[in-house]
Amino acid sequence: MRLNDPGLLETRAYLAGAWVQTSARLTVHDPARGTLLAEVADCSRTDAATAIAAAKAAQPGWAALTGKERAAILRRWHDLVVANADDLAAILTAEMGKPLAEARGEILYGASYIEWFAEEAKRVYGETIPGHQRDKRLLVIRQPVGVVAAITPWNFPNAMIARKLAPALAAGCAIVAKPAAETPLSALALAVLAERAGLPAGVLSILPSTDAVGLGIEFCENPKVAKISFTGSTNVGRILMRQGAAQIKKLSLELGGNAPFIVFDDADLEAAVQGCIASKFRNAGQTCVCTNRIYAQSGIHDAFIARLAEAVAALRVGPGDEAGSEIGPLITPAALAKVEAHIADACAKGARLMTGGTRIEGTFFRPTVLAGMTPDMTVAREETFGPLAPVFRFQTEAEVIDAANDTEFGLASYVYTRDMGRVWRVMEGLEYGMVGINTGLISTEVAPFGGVKQSGIGREGSRHGIEDYLELKYACLSV
Numbered sequence: 001m002r003l004n005d006p007g008l009l010e011t012r013a014y015l016a017g018a019w020v021q022t023s024a025r026l027t028v029h030d031p032a033r034g035t036l037l038a039e040v041a042d043c044s045r046t047d048a049a050t051a052i053a054a055a056k057a058a059q060p061g062w063a064a065l066t067g068k069e070r071a072a073i074l075r076r077w078h079d080l081v082v083a084n085a086d087d088l089a090a091i092l093t094a095e096m097g098k099p100l101a102e103a104r105g106e107i108l109y110g111a112s113y114i115e116w117f118a119e120e121a122k123r124v125y126g127e128t129i130p131g132h133q134r135d136k137r138l139l140v141i142r143q144p145v146g147v148v149a150a151i152t153p154w155n156f157p158n159a160m161i162a163r164k165l166a167p168a169l170a171a172g173c174a175i176v177a178k179p180a181a182e183t184p185l186s187a188l189a190l191a192v193l194a195e196r197a198g199l200p201a202g203v204l205s206i207l208p209s210t211d212a213v214g215l216g217i218e219f220c221e222n223p224k225v226a227k228i229s230f231t232g233s234t235n236v237g238r239i240l241m242r243q244g245a246a247q248i249k250k251l252s253l254e255l256g257g258n259a260p261f262i263v264f265d266d267a268d269l270e271a272a273v274q275g276c277i278a279s280k281f282r283n284a285g286q287t288c289v290c291t292n293r294i295y296a297q298s299g300i301h302d303a304f305i306a307r308l309a310e311a312v313a314a315l316r317v318g319p320g321d322e323a324g325s326e327i328g329p330l331i332t333p334a335a336l337a338k339v340e341a342h343i344a345d346a347c348a349k350g351a352r353l354m355t356g357g358t359r360i361e362g363t364f365f366r367p368t369v370l371a372g373m374t375p376d377m378t379v380a381r382e383e384t385f386g387p388l389a390p391v392f393r394f395q396t397e398a399e400v401i402d403a404a405n406d407t408e409f410g411l412a413s414y415v416y417t418r419d420m421g422r423v424w425r426v427m428e429g430l431e432y433g434m435v436g437i438n439t440g441l442i443s444t445e446v447a448p449f450g451g452v453k454q455s456g457i458g459r460e461g462s463r464h465g466i467e468d469y470l471e472l473k474y475a476c477l478s479v
Ligand code: ADP
Pocket: 151, 152, 153, 154, 155, 178, 179, 180, 181, 212, 213, 215, 216, 217, 231, 232, 233, 234, 236, 237, 239
Protein backbone atom coordinates (compact mmCIF):
# COMPACT_ATOMS: atom_id res chain seq x y z
CA MET A 1 0.00 0.00 0.00
CA ARG A 2 1.59 3.28 -1.09
CA LEU A 3 0.29 6.33 0.77
CA ASN A 4 0.97 10.02 0.24
CA ASP A 5 0.80 10.41 4.01
CA PRO A 6 2.11 7.28 5.77
CA GLY A 7 1.01 8.82 9.06
CA LEU A 8 -2.53 7.75 8.21
CA LEU A 9 -1.59 4.09 8.58
CA GLU A 10 -1.88 4.05 12.37
CA THR A 11 -1.68 0.74 14.21
CA ARG A 12 -1.94 1.99 17.78
CA ALA A 13 -5.22 2.43 19.59
CA TYR A 14 -6.53 5.96 20.11
CA LEU A 15 -7.25 5.70 23.80
CA ALA A 16 -8.33 8.65 25.90
CA GLY A 17 -6.62 11.16 23.62
CA ALA A 18 -3.29 9.31 23.31
CA TRP A 19 -1.92 6.82 20.79
CA VAL A 20 -1.31 3.67 22.74
CA GLN A 21 0.35 0.38 21.86
CA THR A 22 -0.88 -2.68 23.72
CA SER A 23 1.10 -5.83 24.50
CA ALA A 24 -1.47 -7.92 22.63
CA ARG A 25 -1.80 -7.41 18.85
CA LEU A 26 -4.44 -8.32 16.37
CA THR A 27 -3.60 -9.02 12.76
CA VAL A 28 -5.23 -7.40 9.75
CA HIS A 29 -5.16 -9.22 6.43
CA ASP A 30 -5.73 -8.29 2.80
CA PRO A 31 -8.81 -10.38 1.92
CA ALA A 32 -7.83 -10.40 -1.76
CA ARG A 33 -4.48 -12.11 -1.20
CA GLY A 34 -4.56 -13.33 2.38
CA THR A 35 -1.33 -11.46 3.14
CA LEU A 36 -0.63 -9.77 6.47
CA LEU A 37 -1.21 -6.02 6.29
CA ALA A 38 -0.61 -4.85 9.83
CA GLU A 39 -0.39 -5.77 13.48
CA VAL A 40 -2.68 -3.52 15.44
CA ALA A 41 -3.21 -2.80 19.14
CA ASP A 42 -5.67 -5.28 20.62
CA CYS A 43 -7.55 -3.51 23.41
CA SER A 44 -8.88 -5.20 26.51
CA ARG A 45 -12.02 -4.62 28.50
CA THR A 46 -9.88 -2.66 30.98
CA ASP A 47 -8.75 -0.35 28.16
CA ALA A 48 -12.42 0.20 27.33
CA ALA A 49 -13.13 1.20 30.94
CA THR A 50 -10.20 3.66 30.79
CA ALA A 51 -11.52 5.18 27.57
CA ILE A 52 -15.03 5.47 29.00
CA ALA A 53 -13.74 7.21 32.14
CA ALA A 54 -11.82 9.69 29.97
CA ALA A 55 -14.89 10.25 27.81
CA LYS A 56 -17.00 10.89 30.88
CA ALA A 57 -14.48 13.48 32.09
CA ALA A 58 -14.14 15.19 28.70
CA GLN A 59 -17.80 15.24 27.69
CA PRO A 60 -19.06 18.23 29.74
CA GLY A 61 -16.33 20.49 28.34
CA TRP A 62 -17.12 19.37 24.80
CA ALA A 63 -20.84 19.92 25.34
CA ALA A 64 -20.16 23.36 26.82
CA LEU A 65 -18.70 24.59 23.51
CA THR A 66 -21.17 26.37 21.30
CA GLY A 67 -22.64 24.41 18.44
CA LYS A 68 -20.67 26.64 16.12
CA GLU A 69 -17.40 25.80 17.87
CA ARG A 70 -18.05 22.07 17.62
CA ALA A 71 -19.14 22.58 14.01
CA ALA A 72 -15.83 24.28 13.15
CA ILE A 73 -13.84 21.26 14.37
CA LEU A 74 -16.11 18.81 12.56
CA ARG A 75 -15.89 20.89 9.42
CA ARG A 76 -12.07 20.84 9.56
CA TRP A 77 -12.23 17.08 10.07
CA HIS A 78 -14.47 16.72 7.02
CA ASP A 79 -12.10 18.79 4.91
CA LEU A 80 -9.13 16.66 6.01
CA VAL A 81 -11.00 13.45 5.16
CA VAL A 82 -11.80 14.76 1.68
CA ALA A 83 -8.24 16.01 1.15
CA ASN A 84 -6.90 12.56 2.11
CA ALA A 85 -9.58 10.55 0.28
CA ASP A 86 -7.08 8.69 -1.93
CA ASP A 87 -5.02 7.44 0.99
CA LEU A 88 -8.10 6.56 3.04
CA ALA A 89 -9.53 4.64 0.07
CA ALA A 90 -6.27 2.73 -0.37
CA ILE A 91 -6.31 1.73 3.30
CA LEU A 92 -9.96 0.74 3.05
CA THR A 93 -9.50 -1.42 -0.05
CA ALA A 94 -6.44 -3.07 1.46
CA GLU A 95 -8.21 -4.19 4.62
CA MET A 96 -11.73 -4.78 3.29
CA GLY A 97 -11.31 -5.71 -0.37
CA LYS A 98 -13.88 -3.55 -2.16
CA PRO A 99 -12.86 -1.99 -5.51
CA LEU A 100 -10.94 1.28 -5.14
CA ALA A 101 -13.63 3.34 -6.84
CA GLU A 102 -16.19 2.05 -4.33
CA ALA A 103 -13.78 2.66 -1.47
CA ARG A 104 -13.29 6.26 -2.58
CA GLY A 105 -17.06 6.60 -2.83
CA GLU A 106 -17.37 5.31 0.72
CA ILE A 107 -14.81 7.82 2.03
CA LEU A 108 -16.75 10.71 0.48
CA TYR A 109 -20.03 9.20 1.70
CA GLY A 110 -18.63 8.95 5.26
CA ALA A 111 -17.31 12.52 4.99
CA SER A 112 -20.75 13.72 3.94
CA TYR A 113 -22.11 12.70 7.36
CA ILE A 114 -19.37 14.70 9.08
CA GLU A 115 -20.23 17.72 6.96
CA TRP A 116 -23.97 17.28 7.50
CA PHE A 117 -23.75 16.95 11.27
CA ALA A 118 -21.25 19.81 11.49
CA GLU A 119 -24.07 21.88 10.02
CA GLU A 120 -26.69 20.33 12.30
CA ALA A 121 -24.58 21.02 15.44
CA LYS A 122 -25.80 24.63 15.18
CA ARG A 123 -29.46 23.65 14.94
CA VAL A 124 -30.20 21.71 18.10
CA TYR A 125 -33.26 23.82 18.76
CA GLY A 126 -35.53 23.73 21.78
CA GLU A 127 -39.16 24.83 21.90
CA THR A 128 -41.64 26.70 24.05
CA ILE A 129 -45.10 25.31 24.69
CA PRO A 130 -48.09 27.50 25.61
CA GLY A 131 -48.68 27.00 29.34
CA HIS A 132 -51.41 24.68 30.59
CA GLN A 133 -52.18 27.20 33.39
CA ARG A 134 -52.14 31.00 33.29
CA ASP A 135 -49.02 31.30 35.45
CA LYS A 136 -47.06 28.59 33.70
CA ARG A 137 -44.44 28.82 30.96
CA LEU A 138 -43.16 25.59 29.45
CA LEU A 139 -39.74 25.10 27.89
CA VAL A 140 -38.10 22.17 26.16
CA ILE A 141 -34.36 21.93 25.60
CA ARG A 142 -32.37 19.16 23.89
CA GLN A 143 -29.19 17.99 25.57
CA PRO A 144 -26.53 15.42 24.63
CA VAL A 145 -27.15 11.95 26.08
CA GLY A 146 -23.56 11.86 27.44
CA VAL A 147 -21.03 9.13 26.70
CA VAL A 148 -21.81 6.94 23.69
CA ALA A 149 -20.27 3.54 22.98
CA ALA A 150 -20.25 2.46 19.33
CA ILE A 151 -19.67 -0.92 17.71
CA THR A 152 -19.30 -1.13 13.94
CA PRO A 153 -18.93 -3.83 11.26
CA TRP A 154 -16.29 -4.52 8.60
CA ASN A 155 -18.35 -3.96 5.44
CA PHE A 156 -18.10 -0.14 5.51
CA PRO A 157 -15.01 0.39 7.68
CA ASN A 158 -15.16 4.17 7.24
CA ALA A 159 -18.79 5.12 6.70
CA MET A 160 -20.41 3.00 9.42
CA ILE A 161 -18.24 4.63 12.07
CA ALA A 162 -18.43 8.13 10.56
CA ARG A 163 -22.23 7.86 10.69
CA LYS A 164 -22.03 7.44 14.45
CA LEU A 165 -19.09 9.67 15.40
CA ALA A 166 -20.39 12.69 13.49
CA PRO A 167 -23.89 13.03 15.02
CA ALA A 168 -22.67 12.06 18.50
CA LEU A 169 -19.90 14.67 18.46
CA ALA A 170 -22.15 17.30 16.89
CA ALA A 171 -24.70 16.77 19.66
CA GLY A 172 -22.02 17.26 22.33
CA CYS A 173 -21.51 13.61 23.27
CA ALA A 174 -18.16 11.89 23.81
CA ILE A 175 -17.75 8.55 22.06
CA VAL A 176 -15.79 5.34 22.49
CA ALA A 177 -15.86 3.13 19.41
CA LYS A 178 -14.87 -0.45 18.66
CA PRO A 179 -14.42 -1.08 14.94
CA ALA A 180 -14.58 -4.64 13.57
CA ALA A 181 -11.37 -6.56 14.21
CA GLU A 182 -11.08 -7.32 10.46
CA THR A 183 -10.97 -3.62 9.51
CA PRO A 184 -9.61 -1.33 12.26
CA LEU A 185 -7.22 0.68 10.06
CA SER A 186 -9.86 2.90 8.42
CA ALA A 187 -11.31 3.83 11.81
CA LEU A 188 -7.87 4.64 13.23
CA ALA A 189 -7.07 6.79 10.16
CA LEU A 190 -10.26 8.73 10.79
CA ALA A 191 -9.13 9.35 14.35
CA VAL A 192 -5.71 10.60 13.15
CA LEU A 193 -7.56 13.23 11.12
CA ALA A 194 -10.01 14.05 13.93
CA GLU A 195 -7.06 14.77 16.21
CA ARG A 196 -5.45 16.97 13.52
CA ALA A 197 -8.76 18.81 13.19
CA GLY A 198 -8.52 19.79 16.85
CA LEU A 199 -10.87 17.39 18.59
CA PRO A 200 -10.10 17.68 22.33
CA ALA A 201 -8.37 14.73 24.03
CA GLY A 202 -10.67 12.13 25.54
CA VAL A 203 -13.76 13.06 23.53
CA LEU A 204 -13.05 10.23 21.07
CA SER A 205 -11.46 6.82 21.57
CA ILE A 206 -11.03 4.13 18.91
CA LEU A 207 -10.35 0.71 20.37
CA PRO A 208 -9.53 -2.14 17.99
CA SER A 209 -10.11 -5.41 19.81
CA THR A 210 -10.54 -9.12 19.29
CA ASP A 211 -12.51 -9.22 22.55
CA ALA A 212 -15.83 -8.09 21.08
CA VAL A 213 -17.72 -9.92 23.80
CA GLY A 214 -15.74 -8.32 26.64
CA LEU A 215 -15.98 -4.80 25.24
CA GLY A 216 -19.68 -5.33 24.53
CA ILE A 217 -20.24 -6.28 28.17
CA GLU A 218 -18.23 -3.28 29.40
CA PHE A 219 -20.25 -0.94 27.19
CA CYS A 220 -23.52 -2.39 28.52
CA GLU A 221 -22.56 -2.63 32.18
CA ASN A 222 -20.49 0.52 32.70
CA PRO A 223 -22.90 3.08 34.19
CA LYS A 224 -20.91 5.95 32.64
CA VAL A 225 -22.08 4.84 29.18
CA ALA A 226 -25.43 6.49 28.44
CA LYS A 227 -26.06 4.95 25.08
CA ILE A 228 -24.91 2.25 22.71
CA SER A 229 -24.97 2.65 18.95
CA PHE A 230 -24.46 -0.59 17.05
CA THR A 231 -24.37 -1.61 13.41
CA GLY A 232 -24.11 -5.31 12.68
CA SER A 233 -26.06 -8.52 12.83
CA THR A 234 -29.51 -8.83 14.35
CA ASN A 235 -28.19 -11.53 16.62
CA VAL A 236 -25.56 -9.30 18.23
CA GLY A 237 -28.16 -6.52 18.42
CA ARG A 238 -30.29 -8.86 20.51
CA ILE A 239 -27.33 -9.67 22.77
CA LEU A 240 -26.65 -5.98 23.38
CA MET A 241 -30.32 -5.31 24.12
CA ARG A 242 -30.40 -8.15 26.60
CA GLN A 243 -27.13 -7.06 28.24
CA GLY A 244 -28.23 -3.44 28.38
CA ALA A 245 -31.58 -4.26 29.96
CA ALA A 246 -30.32 -4.08 33.55
CA GLN A 247 -29.42 -0.40 33.13
CA ILE A 248 -32.15 0.39 30.57
CA LYS A 249 -29.31 1.34 28.24
CA LYS A 250 -30.45 3.46 25.34
CA LEU A 251 -29.80 1.78 22.03
CA SER A 252 -29.59 2.66 18.37
CA LEU A 253 -29.41 -0.47 16.23
CA GLU A 254 -28.77 -0.85 12.51
CA LEU A 255 -29.19 -4.56 11.94
CA GLY A 256 -29.67 -7.08 9.17
CA GLY A 257 -32.01 -6.88 6.21
CA ASN A 258 -33.62 -9.17 3.66
CA ALA A 259 -34.28 -6.61 0.95
CA PRO A 260 -36.88 -7.38 -1.74
CA PHE A 261 -36.40 -5.94 -5.24
CA ILE A 262 -39.75 -5.93 -7.08
CA VAL A 263 -40.00 -5.51 -10.85
CA PHE A 264 -43.49 -5.05 -12.31
CA ASP A 265 -44.44 -5.78 -15.92
CA ASP A 266 -44.62 -2.05 -16.70
CA ALA A 267 -41.08 -1.30 -15.46
CA ASP A 268 -38.31 0.08 -17.64
CA LEU A 269 -36.54 -3.26 -17.98
CA GLU A 270 -33.04 -2.00 -18.65
CA ALA A 271 -33.26 0.48 -15.76
CA ALA A 272 -34.47 -2.34 -13.50
CA VAL A 273 -31.55 -4.56 -14.50
CA GLN A 274 -29.04 -1.77 -13.86
CA GLY A 275 -30.71 -0.84 -10.55
CA CYS A 276 -30.72 -4.48 -9.52
CA ILE A 277 -27.01 -4.84 -10.22
CA ALA A 278 -26.22 -1.63 -8.34
CA SER A 279 -28.24 -2.75 -5.35
CA LYS A 280 -27.30 -6.44 -5.38
CA PHE A 281 -23.62 -6.43 -6.28
CA ARG A 282 -22.27 -3.31 -4.57
CA ASN A 283 -19.51 -4.38 -2.20
CA ALA A 284 -19.87 -7.92 -3.65
CA GLY A 285 -23.32 -8.10 -2.07
CA GLN A 286 -21.99 -7.37 1.40
CA THR A 287 -24.18 -4.47 2.50
CA CYS A 288 -27.23 -4.54 4.74
CA VAL A 289 -29.29 -2.77 2.04
CA CYS A 290 -28.23 -5.15 -0.74
CA THR A 291 -31.09 -6.81 -2.56
CA ASN A 292 -31.57 -10.33 -1.21
CA ARG A 293 -34.73 -11.45 -3.05
CA ILE A 294 -35.73 -10.35 -6.55
CA TYR A 295 -39.42 -10.58 -7.52
CA ALA A 296 -40.15 -10.34 -11.25
CA GLN A 297 -43.75 -10.19 -12.50
CA SER A 298 -44.68 -13.01 -14.86
CA GLY A 299 -45.03 -10.81 -17.98
CA ILE A 300 -41.38 -9.66 -17.90
CA HIS A 301 -39.94 -12.47 -15.80
CA ASP A 302 -38.12 -14.35 -18.57
CA ALA A 303 -36.83 -11.26 -20.34
CA PHE A 304 -35.65 -9.76 -17.04
CA ILE A 305 -33.74 -12.89 -16.04
CA ALA A 306 -32.11 -13.23 -19.44
CA ARG A 307 -30.92 -9.63 -19.41
CA LEU A 308 -29.86 -9.78 -15.76
CA ALA A 309 -27.85 -12.97 -16.27
CA GLU A 310 -26.12 -11.44 -19.28
CA ALA A 311 -25.20 -8.26 -17.39
CA VAL A 312 -24.08 -10.17 -14.29
CA ALA A 313 -21.88 -12.52 -16.34
CA ALA A 314 -20.06 -9.42 -17.64
CA LEU A 315 -19.11 -8.11 -14.17
CA ARG A 316 -15.34 -8.08 -13.66
CA VAL A 317 -14.16 -9.94 -10.57
CA GLY A 318 -10.72 -9.11 -9.18
CA PRO A 319 -8.66 -7.53 -6.40
CA GLY A 320 -10.02 -4.13 -5.39
CA ASP A 321 -6.74 -2.38 -6.18
CA GLU A 322 -6.66 -3.69 -9.77
CA ALA A 323 -8.02 -1.34 -12.43
CA GLY A 324 -11.44 -2.32 -13.73
CA SER A 325 -12.40 -4.63 -10.85
CA GLU A 326 -16.12 -4.43 -10.09
CA ILE A 327 -16.46 -7.30 -7.62
CA GLY A 328 -13.82 -7.84 -4.95
CA PRO A 329 -13.30 -10.82 -2.66
CA LEU A 330 -15.65 -11.83 0.12
CA ILE A 331 -14.40 -10.86 3.54
CA THR A 332 -13.74 -14.37 4.90
CA PRO A 333 -13.95 -18.04 3.87
CA ALA A 334 -17.01 -18.31 6.13
CA ALA A 335 -18.76 -15.60 4.11
CA LEU A 336 -18.03 -17.51 0.91
CA ALA A 337 -19.28 -20.77 2.47
CA LYS A 338 -22.61 -19.08 3.24
CA VAL A 339 -23.07 -18.08 -0.41
CA GLU A 340 -22.28 -21.63 -1.51
CA ALA A 341 -24.68 -23.06 1.06
CA HIS A 342 -27.52 -20.79 -0.13
CA ILE A 343 -26.90 -21.84 -3.74
CA ALA A 344 -26.70 -25.55 -2.89
CA ASP A 345 -29.90 -25.37 -0.83
CA ALA A 346 -31.77 -23.54 -3.60
CA CYS A 347 -30.56 -25.90 -6.34
CA ALA A 348 -31.49 -28.94 -4.24
CA LYS A 349 -35.01 -27.51 -4.02
CA GLY A 350 -35.33 -26.92 -7.76
CA ALA A 351 -33.64 -23.58 -8.53
CA ARG A 352 -31.90 -23.16 -11.91
CA LEU A 353 -28.43 -21.66 -12.21
CA MET A 354 -28.46 -18.91 -14.88
CA THR A 355 -24.87 -17.71 -14.45
CA GLY A 356 -22.00 -17.97 -11.94
CA GLY A 357 -22.34 -20.39 -9.06
CA THR A 358 -18.69 -21.21 -8.48
CA ARG A 359 -15.75 -19.88 -6.54
CA ILE A 360 -12.74 -18.58 -8.45
CA GLU A 361 -9.88 -18.64 -5.97
CA GLY A 362 -9.37 -17.49 -2.41
CA THR A 363 -12.62 -15.82 -1.39
CA PHE A 364 -13.48 -14.58 -4.90
CA PHE A 365 -16.88 -15.85 -6.05
CA ARG A 366 -18.51 -15.58 -9.48
CA PRO A 367 -21.58 -13.30 -9.40
CA THR A 368 -24.56 -15.61 -9.59
CA VAL A 369 -28.16 -15.51 -10.81
CA LEU A 370 -30.68 -18.19 -9.81
CA ALA A 371 -34.16 -18.68 -11.28
CA GLY A 372 -37.13 -20.78 -10.19
CA MET A 373 -36.95 -19.64 -6.57
CA THR A 374 -39.53 -20.74 -3.99
CA PRO A 375 -40.29 -19.49 -0.46
CA ASP A 376 -39.03 -22.69 1.22
CA MET A 377 -35.42 -21.94 0.14
CA THR A 378 -33.02 -20.60 2.78
CA VAL A 379 -32.25 -17.45 0.81
CA ALA A 380 -35.94 -16.45 1.02
CA ARG A 381 -35.52 -16.00 4.78
CA GLU A 382 -31.81 -15.32 5.37
CA GLU A 383 -29.53 -12.57 4.13
CA THR A 384 -26.85 -14.10 1.88
CA PHE A 385 -24.46 -11.13 2.19
CA GLY A 386 -22.76 -12.14 -1.03
CA PRO A 387 -23.00 -11.97 -4.84
CA LEU A 388 -26.11 -14.12 -5.28
CA ALA A 389 -29.20 -12.79 -7.10
CA PRO A 390 -32.18 -15.16 -6.72
CA VAL A 391 -35.25 -14.41 -8.84
CA PHE A 392 -38.81 -15.29 -7.76
CA ARG A 393 -41.79 -15.12 -10.14
CA PHE A 394 -45.01 -13.37 -9.05
CA GLN A 395 -48.41 -12.57 -10.56
CA THR A 396 -50.20 -9.80 -8.62
CA GLU A 397 -49.40 -6.67 -6.65
CA ALA A 398 -51.09 -7.98 -3.49
CA GLU A 399 -49.22 -11.27 -3.72
CA VAL A 400 -45.81 -9.62 -4.04
CA ILE A 401 -46.40 -7.19 -1.16
CA ASP A 402 -47.28 -10.15 1.07
CA ALA A 403 -44.22 -12.08 -0.09
CA ALA A 404 -41.93 -9.08 0.37
CA ASN A 405 -43.21 -8.51 3.91
CA ASP A 406 -42.97 -12.19 4.88
CA THR A 407 -39.75 -11.72 6.88
CA GLU A 408 -38.79 -10.50 10.34
CA PHE A 409 -36.55 -7.88 8.70
CA GLY A 410 -37.53 -4.44 7.44
CA LEU A 411 -34.55 -2.38 6.29
CA ALA A 412 -34.37 -1.56 2.54
CA SER A 413 -36.75 -2.46 -0.27
CA TYR A 414 -36.89 -1.60 -3.97
CA VAL A 415 -39.68 -1.38 -6.54
CA TYR A 416 -39.64 -0.75 -10.28
CA THR A 417 -42.87 0.38 -11.95
CA ARG A 418 -44.07 3.34 -14.03
CA ASP A 419 -47.60 3.35 -12.60
CA MET A 420 -47.90 6.26 -10.13
CA GLY A 421 -50.83 4.76 -8.25
CA ARG A 422 -48.92 1.54 -7.79
CA VAL A 423 -45.83 3.45 -6.62
CA TRP A 424 -47.85 4.85 -3.72
CA ARG A 425 -49.73 1.66 -2.88
CA VAL A 426 -46.62 -0.52 -2.87
CA MET A 427 -44.49 2.05 -1.06
CA GLU A 428 -47.11 2.36 1.69
CA GLY A 429 -47.65 -1.40 1.85
CA LEU A 430 -44.00 -2.39 2.24
CA GLU A 431 -43.04 -2.87 5.90
CA TYR A 432 -39.59 -1.37 5.44
CA GLY A 433 -37.73 1.69 6.73
CA MET A 434 -36.56 2.60 3.22
CA VAL A 435 -37.99 2.18 -0.27
CA GLY A 436 -36.07 2.79 -3.50
CA ILE A 437 -38.51 3.55 -6.31
CA ASN A 438 -37.00 3.05 -9.75
CA THR A 439 -33.56 3.24 -8.19
CA GLY A 440 -31.24 0.71 -6.59
CA LEU A 441 -29.18 3.25 -4.65
CA ILE A 442 -30.81 5.01 -1.69
CA SER A 443 -28.04 5.90 0.77
CA THR A 444 -27.39 9.59 1.39
CA GLU A 445 -26.57 11.65 4.45
CA VAL A 446 -29.58 13.91 3.87
CA ALA A 447 -32.14 11.10 4.38
CA PRO A 448 -33.03 9.00 7.45
CA PHE A 449 -31.38 5.57 7.13
CA GLY A 450 -32.79 2.81 9.30
CA GLY A 451 -35.08 -0.16 9.64
CA VAL A 452 -38.34 -1.35 11.15
CA LYS A 453 -39.19 -4.77 12.64
CA GLN A 454 -36.03 -6.68 13.59
CA SER A 455 -33.84 -4.51 11.36
CA GLY A 456 -33.29 -1.94 14.04
CA ILE A 457 -34.10 1.05 16.18
CA GLY A 458 -33.27 4.66 15.32
CA ARG A 459 -32.16 6.50 12.22
CA GLU A 460 -28.79 7.70 10.90
CA GLY A 461 -28.49 10.79 8.71
CA SER A 462 -30.90 13.63 7.96
CA ARG A 463 -32.16 16.13 10.54
CA HIS A 464 -33.57 13.13 12.44
CA GLY A 465 -30.18 11.46 12.88
CA ILE A 466 -28.97 13.73 15.66
CA GLU A 467 -32.04 12.84 17.78
CA ASP A 468 -30.48 9.47 18.59
CA TYR A 469 -27.83 11.37 20.58
CA LEU A 470 -30.07 13.90 22.31
CA GLU A 471 -32.50 13.83 25.22
CA LEU A 472 -35.42 16.17 25.70
CA LYS A 473 -35.60 18.11 28.94
CA TYR A 474 -38.82 19.87 29.80
CA ALA A 475 -38.96 22.72 32.31
CA CYS A 476 -42.17 24.01 33.87
CA LEU A 477 -41.78 27.60 35.04
CA SER A 478 -44.23 29.30 37.38
CA VAL A 479 -44.19 33.07 36.82
P1 ADP B 1 -20.92 -9.26 10.97
O1 ADP B 1 -21.60 -10.48 10.51
O2 ADP B 1 -21.10 -8.07 10.11
O3 ADP B 1 -19.50 -9.47 11.38
P2 ADP B 1 -21.49 -8.89 13.75
O4 ADP B 1 -22.74 -8.45 14.37
O5 ADP B 1 -20.95 -10.23 14.16
O6 ADP B 1 -21.76 -8.83 12.21
O7 ADP B 1 -20.33 -7.86 13.97
C1 ADP B 1 -20.54 -6.46 13.97
C2 ADP B 1 -19.71 -5.86 15.10
O8 ADP B 1 -20.16 -6.41 16.34
C3 ADP B 1 -18.22 -6.17 15.02
O9 ADP B 1 -17.51 -5.02 15.47
C4 ADP B 1 -18.06 -7.31 15.99
O10 ADP B 1 -16.75 -7.38 16.54
C5 ADP B 1 -19.05 -6.92 17.06
N1 ADP B 1 -19.53 -8.03 17.90
C6 ADP B 1 -19.64 -9.34 17.59
N2 ADP B 1 -20.12 -10.03 18.65
C7 ADP B 1 -20.32 -9.15 19.65
C8 ADP B 1 -20.81 -9.24 21.01
N3 ADP B 1 -21.20 -10.40 21.54
N4 ADP B 1 -20.88 -8.10 21.73
C9 ADP B 1 -20.51 -6.93 21.20
N5 ADP B 1 -20.05 -6.77 19.94
C10 ADP B 1 -19.95 -7.86 19.17
